[in-house]
Amino acid sequence: MAFNTEDAPGVHAEQPEQTGGFVFNHTMIRVVDPEKSLAFYTKVFGMRLLRQKENPDAQFTLYFLARTDGYDVPADEAERAKFMSRIPAVLELTHNWGTEKDPNASYHNGNDEPQGFGHICFTVPDLAAACQWMDDNAVTFQKRPEDGRMSNIAFVKDPDGYWIELVEHSGNG
Amino acid sequence: MAFNTEDAPGVHAEQPEQTGGFVFNHTMIRVVDPEKSLAFYTKVFGMRLLRQKENPDAQFTLYFLARTDGYDVPADEAERAKFMSRIPAVLELTHNWGTEKDPNASYHNGNDEPQGFGHICFTVPDLAAACQWMDDNAVTFQKRPEDGRMSNIAFVKDPDGYWIELVEHSGNG
Numbered sequence: 601m602a603f604n605t606e607d608a609p610g611v612h613a614e615q616p617e618q619t620g621g622f623v624f625n626h627t628m629i630r631v632v633d634p635e636k637s638l639a640f641y642t643k644v645f646g647m648r649l650l651r652q653k654e655n656p657d658a659q660f661t662l663y664f665l666a667r668t669d670g671y672d673v674p675a676d677e678a679e680r681a682k683f684m685s686r687i688p689a690v691l692e693l694t695h696n697w698g699t700e701k702d703p704n705a706s707y708h709n710g711n712d713e714p715q716g717f718g719h720i721c722f723t724v725p726d727l728a729a730a731c732q733w734m735d736d737n738a739v740t741f742q743k744r745p746e747d748g749r750m751s752n753i754a755f756v757k758d759p760d761g762y763w764i765e766l767v768e769h770s771g772n773g
Numbered sequence: 774m775a776f777n778t779e780d781a782p783g784v785h786a787e788q789p790e791q792t793g794g795f796v797f798n799h800t801m802i803r804v805v806d807p808e809k810s811l812a813f814y815t816k817v818f819g820m821r822l823l824r825q826k827e828n829p830d831a832q833f834t835l836y837f838l839a840r841t842d843g844y845d846v847p848a849d850e851a852e853r854a855k856f857m858s859r860i861p862a863v864l865e866l867t868h869n870w871g872t873e874k875d876p877n878a879s880y881h882n883g884n885d886e887p888q889g890f891g892h893i894c895f896t897v898p899d900l901a902a903a904c905q906w907m908d909d910n911a912v913t914f915q916k917r918p919e920d921g922r923m924s925n926i927a928f929v930k931d932p933d934g935y936w937i938e939l940v941e942h943s944g945n946g
Binding site: 606610611618623624627628629634637638639647648650652663666673679680683685689694707709710718719722723725736760762765768770772 | 776777778779781782783784785786788789791792793794795796797798799800801802803807808809810811812815816817818819820821822823824825836839840841846848850851852853854855856857858859861862864865867880881882883887888889890891892893894895896897898902903906909933935938940941942943944945
């Protein structure tokens with residue numbers, strides 16, 4: 601049955617069978633210093649590092665993180681990689697070797713010009729409690745709930761300046 | 774139990790209880806023409822438009838899409854918005870009104886300079902079949918499986934030029 605939103609121009613309300621099994625698996629961002637980014641995403645957002653893949657020829661390492669709530673994650677590394685390829689909401693961090701030692705290295709957050717990518721978002725049970733947790737971890741805010749007109753959302757910045765939206769599980773974000 | 778990957782510098786292997794209930798809910802990208810983008814993501818990737826939110830004051834509309842495999846999605850709009858706030862792997866498209874009529878409007882894909890965001894990824898049961906489906910829909914490839922050294926992955930472009938990785942559910946991507 602089509603949703604009332606699905607009369608928007610362009611929408612195909614019938615899911616093609618050729619897309620069966622497709623999973624929106626991950627979003628990739630480049631990071632300057634993986635130690636800082638791994639600390640941030642594993643501690644502040646409770647993600648777990650499920651896989652790490654080095655490419656010595658091209659001098660980069662990929663880190664794959666996800667929240668594992670409700671999953672029985674395989675301990676075996678190969679099985680865990682396969683498991684990880686089938687779940688949604690993985691965050692891939694790309695580290696090009698050496699950027700962490702370059703004081704001028706930085707990445708573009710997509711909200712400064714030229715614009716494109718905007719943010720990732722974590723939904724949370726309690727926005728005030730989540731904001732307190734951000735403060736406990738000295739996380740930089742782009743927008744606190746009380747800034748501007750939208751008191752139901754906040755934005756923080758990750759170590760590279762990428763924006764992370766915080767919004768409650770209320771459906772009002 | 775810690776995974777063998779979790780000895781990487783910076784990693785907190787213990788998930789803080791303050792992050793309980795956090796969900797990596799969505800990734801936001803700006804799009805020039807929502808009709809084209811909605812057609813692309815609903816047809817080629819089988820996502821469904823779960824929510825649409827207009828902001829007439831600031832002249833933008835947000836579209837929230839997700840694959841709904843395995844979910845019992847509420848028909849009621851408010852209930853569906855709440856449902857959508859609790860699931861992972863939502864794609865948010867931001868449309869700033871008027872860009873679709875501006876022949877010079879474009880967004881930055883994060884892979885051209887200045888770099889930052891890299892791509893989103895869909896994992897698929899069969900890479901060759903998925904590539905055929907892309908060709909059936911005249912989708913532009915950034916990298917076919919046979920291009921370069923990594924025959925197990927492909928990249929296509931969405932209507933704005935954002936990269937979408939395709940990789941099988943094998944754990945070898």
